[in-house]
């Protein structure tokens with residue numbers, strides 16, 4: 001799926017000529033993001049998570065989201081793999097543990113707060129912002145519902161609020177930006193009984209993750225997901241099993257997705273220019289067809305008259 | 309079997325945390341480890357310092373000492389702990405150390421307090437408790453299979 005999408009983005013970028021972006025694109029292509037070294041991030045340690053869904057519940061509370069149809073302590077939700085929605089900015093999914101079948105593995109899913117977010121690059125009206133604190137925010141008042149961010153995000157995160165058809169609204173986790181500004185920690189990190197979700201400076205979390213892996217190589221696989229994927233993400237992960245077993249895309253480029261999305265973004269003017277032209281010509285063609293049909297009918301009726 | 313023992317030890321650690329709170333009995337049931345001289349091991353303890361969502365946990369220390377092999381399976385700073393010294397993981401302050409020498413125990417919460425984002429590797433009180441319990445109770449299947457088990461096995465949900 002992700003390949004298809006990236007393939008699509010690449011194709012669009014080739015078709016529309018991402019070279020238009022010039023030096024901006026090549027500067028971003030380095031894959032190194034040095035901005036805001038003190039920015040915050042999160043580290044999820046899948047070996048500590050017990051699937052209690054306290055993080056989901058806390059997220060629901062701090063974001064004043066509607067009560068879910070299925071209660072937070074109901075394990076039936078684990079029967080399917082869920083994605084974040086407009087009413088659940090984070091969800092916990094269950095995966096089989098091939099090494100130890102008695103201990104399923106749980107994966108909390110939410111926005112990864114990318115270093116160089118593809119969503120922000122794809123948004124034609126700049127409704128997304130990567131903040132110096134780390135969280136990637138969006139401005140729902142600016143959003144006009146084109147959903148480019150949904151297509152661009154390599155992690156399938158932004159969700160669309162279908163409840164408001166006339167007021168389009170894209171929603172996603174914002175790492176509890178307001179709470180961080182108040183000196184608090186994000187709701188999920190506070191609620192987690194095992195600190196499986198840990199909040200801190202991204203640089204500290206990278207060190208912590210590396211220390212944990214080095215200290216207990218039997219417990220962890222030697223990989224910090226998010227350190228480099230898609231140009232690096234604010235949310236990092238460590239695991240006892242290979243990440244592909246937990247549904248992670250492990251074929252993402254290390255270069256920020258921005259680069260590929262920029263090509264997609266450059267198609268935006270095309271959308272605005274080609275579409276009217278396209279619809280215009282369809283309209284013209286149909287008018288022409290109508291006119292032709294009218295003429296034809298007149299012609300036929302004349303001929304019919306003659307025959308009479 | 310060893311896992312069960314270890315599990316019980318974990319609970320023992322939790323007990324240590326709240327030790328200053330409780331006026332426990334001297335009983336030390338079973339064949340488990342004994343408290344160091346001059347220190348009385350509590351019988352049961354009410355773990356209530358985190359009871360915002362759940363009711364406090366009524367922790368049976370006696371039962372856990374009866375199955376634990378060593379106090380340090382739960383109490384990593386236990387005076388008789390030979391396996392791990394505190395300083396292997398982190399430094400403790402002089403004040404904490406003096407208190408430890410005097411009472412034989414440091415409450416968990418005197419080091420493990422609220423989560424500190426500046427020390428992301430250091431467990432807050434809630435994580436210190438839960439990780440300790442889970443090192444056995446997860447293997448026992450009490451946690452990690454059903455979110456309902458939080459309130460079924462250990463602490464009932466608060467009403468209202």
Ligand code: SF4
Pocket residue numbers: 110111112113114117118119120136152153154155156157158172
């Ligand atoms: S995970 Fe997706 S929505 Fe979140 S910052 Fe990255 S690109 Fe944007």
Ligand code: SF4
Pocket residue numbers: 048049050051052053054055056092106108191192193194195196197
């Ligand atoms: S609160 Fe923590 S342990 Fe519970 S499901 Fe969420 S991440 Fe896992």
